[in-house]
Every structure is written in C-alpha cells, then in structure tokens.
Amino acid sequence: MSSENSNPTEPADDADGPHVITRADHKGVLVCGLNARARDAGLYGGMRLSDARSILPGLHDSPEDEALYDMHLAGLIRLMDRYSPWVAPDRELHAHGLQGDGGLWLEITGGSHLFGGETAMIGHILRDVKSRGYGARIAIADTAGAAWAAARHHPGAPAEHILSLPADHEIAAGFPVSALRLSDDIIALLSRLGLKQLGDITPLPRANITTRLGPDVLRRLDQFYGRLPEHLNFKLPDTPWLIKQSFGEPLGDAVNLALAIEDMTGKLCEMLAAENLGLRRICVRSIRVDGHAHTITTTTGTPCQSAPHILRLLGEKMPGVDTGFGIEKIIVHAPWVEHVAFRQARLDHQQDDSSDGLALGQLIDRICHHLGPNDILYRPAHHASHMPERAAIRQSPVGGARPARLPDAPLPKRPVRLLEPPEPVEVIARSANGAPTRLRWRKMIVDIACAEGPERICPEWWGHLDDDHYALSRMTRDYFRIRDQKGRMLWLLRTGHAGQDIWSIHGIFGG
Amino acid sequence: MLCLGKMLAERIRDARAVLARAEKSWRGNVSCFPGKAGGVVGCLFGGMALSRNISIGGFVPVGMHEVICAHDGGAASILAWYLARIAPQEQRAGYGRLQGCEQDRSQGKPQNNAQDHAQSNRSVFWVRQRRAIDQGGFYHLALPIGQATDPPPLMMTVDQQDIALWSCEEAAKSGQVASIILETTDYDLTSARRLQLACEAGGTRMIVLRRAFHGGRLMPSSALTRWKIEPAPSTPDTKTGNIHHLSLIGGRGVRPGSWKVKTDASTFSLSVVDPLEDGLSENQQDHGRYPPQGGPGRVI
Numbered sequence: 109m110s111s112e113n114s115n116p117t118e119p120a121d122d123a124d125g126p127h128v129i130t131r132a133d134h135k136g137v138l139v140c141g142l143n144a145r146a147r148d149a150g151l152y153g154g155m156r157l158s159d160a161r162s163i164l165p166g167l168h169d170s171p172e173d174e175a176l177y178d179m180h181l182a183g184l185i186r187l188m189d190r191y192s193p194w195v196a197p198d199r200e201l202h203a204h205g206l207q208g209d210g211g212l213w214l215e216i217t218g219g220s221h222l223f224g225g226e227t228a229m230i231g232h233i234l235r236d237v238k239s240r241g242y243g244a245r246i247a248i249a250d251t252a253g254a255a256w257a258a259a260r261h262h263p264g265a266p267a268e269h270i271l272s273l274p275a276d277h278e279i280a281a282g283f284p285v286s287a288l289r290l291s292d293d294i295i296a297l298l299s300r301l302g303l304k305q306l307g308d309i310t311p312l313p314r315a316n317i318t319t320r321l322g323p324d325v326l327r328r329l330d331q332f333y334g335r336l337p338e339h340l341n342f343k344l345p346d347t348p349w350l351i352k353q354s355f356g357e358p359l360g361d362a363v364n365l366a367l368a369i370e371d372m373t374g375k376l377c378e379m380l381a382a383e384n385l386g387l388r389r390i391c392v393r394s395i396r397v398d399g400h401a402h403t404i405t406t407t408t409g410t411p412c413q414s415a416p417h418i419l420r421l422l423g424e425k426m427p428g429v430d431t432g433f434g435i436e437k438i439i440v441h442a443p444w445v446e447h448v449a450f451r452q453a454r455l456d457h458q459q460d461d462s463s464d465g466l467a468l469g470q471l472i473d474r475i476c477h478h479l480g481p482n483d484i485l486y487r488p489a490h491h492a493s494h495m496p497e498r499a500a501i502r503q504s505p506v507g508g509a510r511p512a513r514l515p516d517a518p519l520p521k522r523p524v525r526l527l528e529p530p531e532p533v534e535v536i537a538r539s540a541n542g543a544p545t546r547l548r549w550r551k552m553i554v555d556i557a558c559a560e561g562p563e564r565i566c567p568e569w570w571g572h573l574d575d576d577h578y579a580l581s582r583m584t585r586d587y588f589r590i591r592d593q594k595g596r597m598l599w600l601l602r603t604g605h606a607g608q609d610i611w612s613i614h615g616i617f618g619g
Numbered sequence: 620m621l622c623l624g625k626m627l628a629e630r631i632r633d634a635r636a637v638l639a640r641a642e643k644s645w646r647g648n649v650s651c652f653p654g655k656a657g658g659v660v661g662c663l664f665g666g667m668a669l670s671r672n673i674s675i676g677g678f679v680p681v682g683m684h685e686v687i688c689a690h691d692g693g694a695a696s697i698l699a700w701y702l703a704r705i706a707p708q709e710q711r712a713g714y715g716r717l718q719g720c721e722q723d724r725s726q727g728k729p730q731n732n733a734q735d736h737a738q739s740n741r742s743v744f745w746v747r748q749r750r751a752i753d754q755g756g757f758y759h760l761a762l763p764i765g766q767a768t769d770p771p772p773l774m775m776t777v778d779q780q781d782i783a784l785w786s787c788e789e790a791a792k793s794g795q796v797a798s799i800i801l802e803t804t805d806y807d808l809t810s811a812r813r814l815q816l817a818c819e820a821g822g823t824r825m826i827v828l829r830r831a832f833h834g835g836r837l838m839p840s841s842a843l844t845r846w847k848i849e850p851a852p853s854t855p856d857t858k859t860g861n862i863h864h865l866s867l868i869g870g871r872g873v874r875p876g877s878w879k880v881k882t883d884a885s886t887f888s889l890s891v892v893d894p895l896e897d898g899l900s901e902n903q904q905d906h907g908r909y910p911p912q913g914g915p916g917r918v919i
Binding site for chain 1: 692693694695696697741753756757758759760761762764771772773774775776777778779782785786789790793795796849850851852861862863882884885887
C-alpha cells in the first residue's frame, strides 16, 4: 500500500503569484518544485529557470534547501507513524528527479480497520496532512507500484482512490505509461510506438517487450501487478532508544499510567547509561483503545540519565493525558541523545549529581519548564560595544561560552540600574553656561549638586552607512554623572543638537 | 529616709535583674536559627559588629533576609549583592579588636571552611520581577565579575510574581546556587515562610529586594533581618559622596540600628564610615553598661 504526498519543498500557494524552487547543477539552474500557479501556467519540473522566466517574467524563485526538505520529510514521517510504523520515503525521486513529485509509502496491511476502513483512513490522512499545510494525493492499492500510479492517475474522487486488482483492471488499463515509473527515454519511445496507456502494453507478448523496450518495462509492469516483489526502504528509527509496552488490560487511570511510564523510563535511562549516553529529549506516547494517541515531549538542557529528574519533568505534563476508555500501548522514545562525559560511580553505584553541575542543570530544566512566554533565564555576557544597551547581552544558562566581562574591553564606570528606554527629563533651570541645574524627573524636582562628564559615545558608523554626517551627529550621546539633592547619583544623557538637546536619565549609580 | 533609700535600691536591683533576664533570653534564643551560632558572620561592612543588634550575634548566612526599598537608588542592589556574597572570612579580616568578633572567629572558623569551599564555585541566582522595583533592569556590567574568580551570575526576568517565588523556592531547596537575590513586590506571610523553609532545607541564602510603597504598611515576614538603605542628602555646601544611611529595621531577634556607610560601586562593597565609634560602644556594652552609649552615627 502506498500513500503519496506532494513535494514538501513545494512552496505554499499564496496570492503573490507563481513561485518555483530551483536547483543548480552543471546543466544550469533547473526548476525542481512548483506551486499550483506555476504549474497552471505550463511550467514543469526539470526545465531551466531561464525558460520558465521566458514564459512567466514575474516568476518568483527560491533556491532549494535540502536541510529544510529533510526536516519537513522527517516531520511527515513522524506524522504518518500514527497510521503505520512502516513508512518508506520515495528517496529515488528526491535524489534524481526534478519533478517535485515525491511521496511516501505506508504499509497498512491489517491496520485500516482501526481507522474505520480504507476510505475513512484516506480521509483521516488527508485531514492530517492538509492541517499541516501540505497538499496530498493518496491512494490505496495491493502493490507499491499500483499505489504509486493510482495516487497520481486515479480518475476517482480524492477519497476514493482505492485500486483493487484485478477487479479494477479497467481503471488500471487507463493509466498512462508514465505510471510505471520509467525513465524519460523509454516513455518517449513508447509514445513513438503509440503505446500511451497501460492497456496498450499488457496485451503485448512479453518477449517482444523485453526485446524492443528493455527489461525495465516488464519489471515495472510485474511489480505493478504484484508478480514481482518490490523492496521499499522503510524509515525505521536509527537508534534503539525506544521501549514499547502493550497492555492486555488497558490502563484506565492516571496512577497506573504513571507507574508504567516510570518503569519504562527507568529502563530507558539504564540502557542509555550503559552506553554512556544521556537523553536530551524524550517522547512518551500513550495510545488509547480508540486509536487516539497523546504525546508528551520534554527536553533537557544537558544530557540526562537521571530517571527521577525526567519523571518529574514528565509529571508536570501528565495531568493533560486523558486515559479515556483505557490506554493499551505506551511508547517511550528518546529521539535526541548525546554522549556524556565519563563519570565515575561510587562503590554503592550511586552518583553524586552535585559534583559536576548536573544538579544545577536539572534545576535549570525545572525552572525553564515553568517560564512564561516573556520570561528569560540567562547568564550575562559582554559584547564589545560602546553602546551600554548593546554591551550587555545574554547567553544560554548552560554551556555559555562568552565571558561575563571581556578582559580587553575596559569599561568606564557604569550604573547599577539601566533604565530602558531612557526616561526623558524636563530642564527647569540652567546655569550661565547653559548646563542644566534643575530638572523634573518622574514629576519630582532634581537639583543637580555636582556633575561629572561628559562621556561621549558616538554611534557605530558601520550600522549607519547610508546616513550622512549630519544624521550621525544627532545620535551622538553625552553622558554625565550627576548627584542630586537627595544624594542619588544619576546617569544623565544628552542627545540631539546644540540648542535642541534632549535630556534623559539612563541609569542610576549606587555610589 | 533610710527605708526609702533601701526600697529604691531594691527596686533598682529588681529592675536590673529583669533586664538581665530579658537580655539573656534575647541572646539565648539561638537554637531557632538555621545556621546556629557557629555559622554567623559577626562583623559586616568592614568591621561593624552586629552582636548588639542581632541576638544570635551576627548575620546568619543561611536563610532569608530582606532589603526594603521604594525605588532602587543603586545602593539597594549593591547591598543585596554584598549580603549575598558575604563570606564568613570577612569576620577574620574584619575589625579584629572587637570582642564579639574574636568570639565569632574562634567559634565559626572550622565549620565554615568546607561550606565556603563548596559554595565558591556556585553562582548567584538573581531573579527579577519586571516592574517590581524599577522599570530599569539590573545592569550586570556594573558587577565586579570577571575581575575576581566569582562565576557569572544566573539571571532570570519574569512577569509573574508566582513564577519568581516558585523558582526561588526551587533553587533554594536544591542548594545548587550560592545565594539568591529576588526583586519582587510585596508578598504575604505564607510565601515568606515557604521561602525561609526552603532556604533552611537547602542551606541557601536569599536576599529579597522588597518593594515598599509609600505610605503603605509593610506586610510582616519571617525574614531573619530586614535592612533599609538610603542616600545621605547632599547640599551645595556639603557633598556627601557615596555616603548612605544603612538601617537594620527588623527581623528575628533584631534590635534596630542605623549606621553611616560608604558604598563602593566598583567592588560592590559597603564599609562603615567610622568603625571606631561602633567599636567603642560595643566595648562599653560588654563591660555591663546598659543602655549603650551610641556614637553620633548610630541611632538606637
């Protein structure tokens, strides 16, 4: 059985117009993916971009991103894993073809009844795929070749692409010869011979076909009708960091579910520890008797082998699992594992987590799982910039490589509190030389008892290459350290031109 | 006349006995502190003895302490950092002539060495609740990190107070950070008690920069000490420099006091302006004179 999806790199249809994905090789820049508008305009995969532009001058194009393609493909395979664990990508087409017409095969033998039959299953898959923004054509057939052909050339409604041979022989006979996955040369030869459909080839003597057209046509034809086996390259997990457990009596309450997950997670951590690995991400999938699957995913900041820590992180998400009529299967999978530095165990086979920062990493994990959308946890770092707000940057709390203070970038005295953005002040009184002596800040009068400065900070010219000198001079900052009548030390900022100064408070010193 | 004199003498003797008993019970209530008497820091701020103001004899390094501030003039952050990083070594390098310091030195040294060593590689966890103290953020480039061997702090900025309190409690219980500085608005007694218990469970110190609204009544809390620091007003004639008024305004077994201190923003430290005045009054008290004769920089 097979399922066929449109090319994951195919750009989304938008109102902007035709769009193509291009691939550059020794022949030039070729089109390898099209959206519907480009396809409607007569463009096709494998043509040169220059030819496509001659047809559509306003064509938008983007270079092919193989990493993005692989990421989407992996996501689709994970999605299809709900329907069958045996998923095979159409790798040959991705590697050599330029049609932008890849696909996936799903081995669903004996599994379609779980989804209400084959027609309902097609509907389920179509909804899932479309909800993630892909276009898809799906068919179910007895062989991989027939499914591939039916997905592309079946004349029925999209949800009824079911080809059952030999009952549907008439439908199969109407498929074009390109449904046999033949090379362009052979298809051109068949076309010259007037053999345009499968029904034209099947009555021919087999010996003549091999003699005149080569062995590929007969091999593909036999694979289509199931007379020859076809080996698919199923995408199976590369690593064995997966534990499945089925339950004869479905788990009906959360307590039993938690106990089962605890047991399986402990086993997985033992397996990882034996290989000196630690998990960075764990997925726990609970499959109910009605086929609904609930997945909990947790990520850690450092490679982790500690089952209690992982269970605590998972436990915070466990209340979201609805057991329904019972959970019949649990899959615990670690899709992301990393090597951990060798740690010597004590004689009692216990490890002291506090010795090498593991306990701190676990604390950071626990805190990070509670942070809101605007909350941040970081370690401070120093960026070589004169701008005070740019000099202070953030880095990851775990494994940050930047120093907290650059040794070769000395800083003048900086305030303890930096106000962002600077708070504008109103100058009430000035001295004879024009310097402010009394300000109004936060609706309060600030009498300047003494002032030091200025510290002049010019804008970074490389960020304003298009501006002229006049524009740059307006962005020059003059900082003064002032002490007010209350004894506070403030960082007074002056921007703008002489005569049109803008004064503001940018920070507060502690002493 | 003689009878009247006798009665007066007896009443004075009784009053002195009551006072001595009260003093004894004030000083004797040590077992309720998490660090016990051996771990306290007797001298702070460059030699200021705290045995007269804190019944246990000094600053308890494990537990929750509060710094009350309306707007942070910068000195509150320096005080919080100083209290968070204060190590019991200070009492050895401090004002050694004080009798209280000598006593603390002899009691606390062996116990604290291991703890100091364990905490030396741990960083300060600074949790900031947005808009709690000021709209400005703490500018970490002002910190004296990088110049010393201290690891860089772990910083967190959150919107919700409950997330800040939960994170602090979790970090305090884990004992994986040297100390915690929390900037937050007012909180209730239950939250304060939870934080205090978490600190005691993990052996962690927590300094809370607590927002006090003008005219509002401050909620009580279970903090061990409660401090307040304000800049000394300056006039055109007298430039006060970095002089601040530091007040110990409350806490467990605390007798309020106030000092003039000088802040140093380059090292994030505070030092009393004239430690000799405090030393003299301490010696006078130890010789049995009560109430103490405070110096001009001290108000009791």
